[in-house]
Amino acid sequence: MVSGARGPDSTGSRTAVFAGFQEFGVTYDTASTPSLTGLTLELHSDKLTLITGPSGSGKSTLVRVLAGFIPRLLHGKIEGSAEVLGNDVESAPPNSITDSIGMVFDNPFDQLTAATKTAFDETAYALENEGLHPAEIVDRVMGALESVGLADLAGHHPRRLSGGQSQRLAIACALAQQKPILVLDDPTSQLDPTGTAEVVSMVGKLRREHTTVVLVAQDLTHWLAIADRLVILDGGRVTADGSPASLLAEPGLLADQVMIPRYVAIWAELRSRGIELGDRAPLGTDQLLASLQASDGAGG
Amino acid sequence: MEADTTTWSPARVAALYDVGNTWLHRVHPLTKLAAVLPLTVAGFAGDSIRVPAVILIVAVLTLLVSRLGSVVLKSLRLIAPMTFALFVIHGVVRPYESEPIASWGPISINAEGLALAGTTAARLAVFVIAVTSAMTTVHPKVFATALIQRGVSHKLAYAYLAGAELLPEMRLRASQILDAQQSRGFDTKGSLPRRFRTLFALLKPLLVSSLIGVEMRTLALESRGFSRLGRRTSAVEVEDRGKLLQRSLLAAAIPLVVLAILW
Ligand SMILES: Nc1ncnc2c1ncn2[C@@H]1O[C@H](COP(=O)(O)OP(=O)(O)O)[C@@H](O)[C@H]1O
Ligand SMILES: [Mg+2]
Numbered sequence: 001m002v003s004g005a006r007g008p009d010s011t012g013s014r015t016a017v018f019a020g021f022q023e024f025g026v027t028y029d030t031a032s033t034p035s036l037t038g039l040t041l042e043l044h045s046d047k048l049t050l051i052t053g054p055s056g057s058g059k060s061t062l063v064r065v066l067a068g069f070i071p072r073l074l075h076g077k078i079e080g081s082a083e084v085l086g087n088d089v090e091s092a093p094p095n096s097i098t099d100s101i102g103m104v105f106d107n108p109f110d111q112l113t114a115a116t117k118t119a120f121d122e123t124a125y126a127l128e129n130e131g132l133h134p135a136e137i138v139d140r141v142m143g144a145l146e147s148v149g150l151a152d153l154a155g156h157h158p159r160r161l162s163g164g165q166s167q168r169l170a171i172a173c174a175l176a177q178q179k180p181i182l183v184l185d186d187p188t189s190q191l192d193p194t195g196t197a198e199v200v201s202m203v204g205k206l207r208r209e210h211t212t213v214v215l216v217a218q219d220l221t222h223w224l225a226i227a228d229r230l231v232i233l234d235g236g237r238v239t240a241d242g243s244p245a246s247l248l249a250e251p252g253l254l255a256d257q258v259m260i261p262r263y264v265a266i267w268a269e270l271r272s273r274g275i276e277l278g279d280r281a282p283l284g285t286d287q288l289l290a291s292l293q294a295s296d297g298a299g300g
Numbered sequence: 301m302e303a304d305t306t307t308w309s310p311a312r313v314a315a316l317y318d319v320g321n322t323w324l325h326r327v328h329p330l331t332k333l334a335a336v337l338p339l340t341v342a343g344f345a346g347d348s349i350r351v352p353a354v355i356l357i358v359a360v361l362t363l364l365v366s367r368l369g370s371v372v373l374k375s376l377r378l379i380a381p382m383t384f385a386l387f388v389i390h391g392v393v394r395p396y397e398s399e400p401i402a403s404w405g406p407i408s409i410n411a412e413g414l415a416l417a418g419t420t421a422a423r424l425a426v427f428v429i430a431v432t433s434a435m436t437t438v439h440p441k442v443f444a445t446a447l448i449q450r451g452v453s454h455k456l457a458y459a460y461l462a463g464a465e466l467l468p469e470m471r472l473r474a475s476q477i478l479d480a481q482q483s484r485g486f487d488t489k490g491s492l493p494r495r496f497r498t499l500f501a502l503l504k505p506l507l508v509s510s511l512i513g514v515e516m517r518t519l520a521l522e523s524r525g526f527s528r529l530g531r532r533t534s535a536v537e538v539e540d541r542g543k544l545l546q547r548s549l550l551a552a553a554i555p556l557v558v559l560a561i562l563w
Contacts, residue, residue: 069519098523110513111520115461121441124535129454129525137535159465173524 018085018181018212019043019066025079025236026061026070035061036236038080045181048203048213050223050244052258053233059216062233063183065089066214068097085181102174104184108166108191112158119145119161119169120154123176130177144176145169148202164195168202181212189218196222221261224248224283232257248281263288316374316435322366324437328542329446332434334549336427341553343426344560349415352422359429371436375429383421390417440464445534454532 025037036058043049043066051059064070071078071090082089087096105111116122123141132140145151148168153161161169167187174182184203188196200222207213207226217223224230224244232240232247234257240247251260251268260268263285271277276295282288324332343352363371390413400408435443444457 064519067519067523069522073519073522074515095525095528099525101523103520103523105516105520107513107516110516112517113458113462113521113524114465114517115444115458116465117439117441121535126524128533128535129528131531131533134533134535134537137533141535170520177524 015044015046017042018045019083021065021080021082023080024065024082026058026065026076027079028061028074028076031076034079034236035076036065039233039237041231041238041241043214044229045212046210047228048207048215048223048226049229049231050220050227051214051216051231051233052218052220053239054257055218057233057257058236059218059233060185061236063103063185063214063216067101067103067183068092068095099177100179100181102171102177102179102182104167104170104174104182104187106186106189108161108163108170108195109159111170112166117157118155119150119158119172122158122169123172126173126177140176140178141172144172147175147205148172162195163191164198167191167195167199171199171202171206181214182206183214185216186218187215188222200226219259219261220244221263224261224264225287227283244283245280249279251281267291316432317439318370318436320368320437322368322437324366324368324433327437328546329434329438329443329538330450330546331542331549332438333443334546336430336434338549338552338556339430340423340427341556341560343423345556346560346563347419349419349422352419352426355426356422356429359426359433363429363433368433368436371429371433374436375425375432378432379421379425379428382424383417386417386421386424387414390414390420439536441534442536442538445536445538446540448532448534449538449540455526458526 019042021039021041024039024041025034027034039058039062041062051062053059061070064074065082066084068084068089070076072092072094078090084092084097085100087093089097103111113122113125116125120141123144124137127137127140142151142154145154148171150161150165150168150172153165158166158169170187171182182203187203188199191199203213203215203223204226215223215227220230227244230240230242230244230247231238232254239257240254248254248258248260248264251258251264254260264281267277267282267288270292277291282291339355343355345351360372363369391409392407392413400410402409440461444461447460448454448457
């Protein structure tokens with residue numbers, strides 16, 4: 001039972017493992033080459049695991065397995081094994097995984113049910129399918145919309161929300177279902193800067209409330225500061241895994257696989273010119289500034 | 301892109317809804333739906349325009365008095381193109397035995413044809429106005445909930461609701477792609493072969509983006525319990541009432557069919 005196991009994660013603290021992949025591989029029925037291969041990875045509760053890698057490296061495939069979509073809904077040949085919340089992904093009963101994992105996709109609108117006229121109804125949809133009492137549905141929906149800051153827009157048509165609001169609505173749907181784990185597949189890749197900021201601060205808030213988050217992002221700029229762990233995929237396998245600050249300490253080595261945030265690139269450049277900035281990469285512009293000021297102070 | 305007002309799809313029907321609180325809004329959705337059948341059948345009574353015309357006049361007056369003039373307008377928009385086509389086919393195009401009442405060169409208008417076109421159009425109008433009255437005054441979700449309460453599968457109800465939402469989305473996507481193509485220098489006017497080339501250029505990304513959208517929506521629905529077995533509830537509570545009235549309305553269609561055949 002993976003879910004009961006305990007083990008150290010890369011940050012050194014000990015938390016429960018909720019998903020484990022062993023030499024895992026997926027070849028979609030419609031593809032000739034594997035999209036994931038020989039992938040070994042454990043994911044921990046109460047952490048934000050940030051997954052990155054080049055386009056086509058298998059990030060979406062990995063989170064689709066995690067969310068219970070592969071191989072049940074999207075068929076493919078499986079190798080090795082993967083367990084999510086104690087269920088083997090190949091033999092898990094219907095809904096056993098999807099009931100516990102909330103999923104937010106990259107396109108804010110394609111993930112709407114398209115069968116509702118209000119943000120309220122959109123959020124209520126899953127609860128109606130669960131057969132909850134109408135009064136409980138109202139409570140949970142309003143609670144969820146409240147916590148993503150959309151309570152005022154409950155009566156708005158979901159398609160008329162902005163991209164950022166729509167992504168928050170997708171998060172609200174998972175919250176209303178009280179799913180303990182949230183998986184986001186590049187949730188800001190199709191958003192403008194305002195929408196991106198909304199979603200980043202929303203995920204930050206959920207982390208402070210101890211929601212377990214697995215987040216795929218090709219652009220790491222906004223996420224490093226709240227990530228507990230960074231996993232890099234390339235060619236369908238894990239090529240690096242560790243704390244963001246130590247993994248990015250040698251950004252040059254990762255440049256083929258990772259879009260290096262500007263503050264990390266500047267830090268690396270300054271360091272290569274002999275400025276003493278420590279050996280942990282900054283995880284945001286603020287941290288870069290702080291280490292610059294510290295080195296200034298030390299230097300004279 | 302103009303709305304295709306002549307197509308009768310669940311999407312168009314679900315999209316008819318207008319917010320309001322008239323007496324017709326308060327009638328149970330399935331009662332309104334059940335009333336469509338006897339009304340439509342009654343429109344076929346007699347072999348002239350008389351019966352459907354009387355039904356239409358009463359219906360239009362009732363709607364106007366009930367402040368539901370919008371229903372009349374929507375119905376007109378829906379039947380106008382069909383009516384026009386009927387008059388062209390029956391009045392002008394179809395050859396008749398009797399003498400034409402007017403003719404210009406090859407075009408001639410025939411009284412028999414006009415009467416037939418008028419009667420057919422009026423019968424059609426009775427059906428359209430009945431459906432439009434029902435669907436303009438019931439929120440799609442309330443309608444779907446009422447259907448599910450009576451045992452209609454929730455997947456069918458979903459298809460009905462999603463139809464209404466996805467049609468405009470497809471249209472929007474098509475026009476966005478078209479805009480993008482135009483801004484890339486594609487000619488949407490130009491000669492016929494050019495326009496065909498544009499059409500193909502338009503269709504491919506539309507198809508691809510729709511398919512990706514469908515896959516994502518399927519997964520998203522699944523993570524919201526779409527295929528879950530067991531009882532479902534609805535956040536809107538629809539009182540399950542009017543069964544007897546609804547059955548009576550449906551039953552009333554039977555003597556009306558007999559009447560329409562015999563008359
Ligand atoms: N539904 C699918 N059917 C077939 N092949 C797919 C499908 N989805 C992704 N792939 C392929 O699997 C590989 C990994 O894709 P994906 O997991 O989407 O990567 P990423 O999210 O990192 O861009 C790619 O080569 C892609 O073409
Ligand atoms: Mg992807």
